Amino acid sequence: MIKSMVYYGNTSIGEVEVWPKGDTNLGAAAWAREIRVDRLSPPSERCLPLAVMHTVAVGARCLVMESRPPKAADEPPPPLVAMHAACLRDNKTAVVPLGEEELHLVAMTSGRNLTNHACFWGYKVPFGLYNSCLTMLNLRCLGIVFDLDETLIVANTTRSFEDRIDSLQRKLSNETDPQRMNGMLAEIKRYQDDRSILKQYIEGDQVYDDGKMYKVQPEIVPPLSDNHQSLTRPVIRLQEKNIILTRINPL
CATH class of the missing domain: 2.40.290 (Ku70; Chain: A; Domain 2)
Known part of the structure; x- marks a missing residue:
């Protein structure tokens, strides 16, 4: 001691x-x-x-x-x-x-x-x-490990959020275990919150999170090769939530 x-x-x-x-x-x-x-x-x-x-x-x-x-x-x-x-x-x-x-x-x-x-x-x-x-x-989420030989993105759209919410709500209607029901309700709530953030971005190029407003910032994407042009994307980064908002086709 x-x-x-x-x-x-x-x-x-x-x-x-x-x-x-x-x-x-x-x-x-x-x-x-x-x-x-x-x-x-x-x-x-x-x-x-x-x-x-x-x-x-x-x-x-x-x-x-x-x-x-x-x-x-x-x-x-x-x-x-x-x-x-x-x-x-x-x-x-x-x-x-x-x-x-x-x-x-x-x-x-x-x-x-x-x-x-x-x-x-x-x-x-x-x-x-x-x-x-x-x-x-x-x-209640596991981390995802990607092969470092590939560049991969996990992306969600308004449609993908709606599909996941609908799927969980159907499962919830047939579930009887209280613990599983609580887990599903929490997951639905997360998807609804994320969908709300995405909807704000789509409608106004800005989002409110915890009372703070975030506006899009232009970020230049380098060209993939000499045959491509550089691209400017409107991006919002919510660092604490590990969320990046942008448009697939910003043009």
Whole structure:
């Protein structure tokens, strides 16, 4: 066991005791003496963070971290306890960047029913992997991997959205399992939202998303060969939704 200080950014939020697990050598880890939390992860809407970690972590749990007991009975709890409560409440993890990896601190409830106490389990994952996995779980969508030898585009039109919505609604009318029904309703809602965005683009070359207006920006497409001319496309990129809106034939 080693004693360490936890920081959120540059602010000290509490002293902790850290126990290594598995093959972890905390004595050789410079970051273990000052554990610097950079941010909290996005909330997990479907699975507990611990369940996600069992799927994406490079190895098993690498450490257990607990807040040190107060020196006096009337001593106020450190900010670390508030962060622990927020992680439990919102299904978030505390993220410690470690170069090409991230240490995710998963808030755990204490089996000893201690008050003003924080307990975290630590897992190492490749940088960005937890967020990517969380996005797919929250949206109930799997990622698509393409052969890098080919340039492929997954495109949707108004007609394709309508066909998918109709197909799901027909399946929904015959479904009796509540969990499957909820999944279908969520998928229909996503298609309807995407169709609404596409309709805005078609009608006005602009879209509203989360109260913000996005207008088309001209983007030049280089010619495929000397026999082709360059093409200018009207494009709207919604980065947070991974959506690109354009016209197949902009002329």
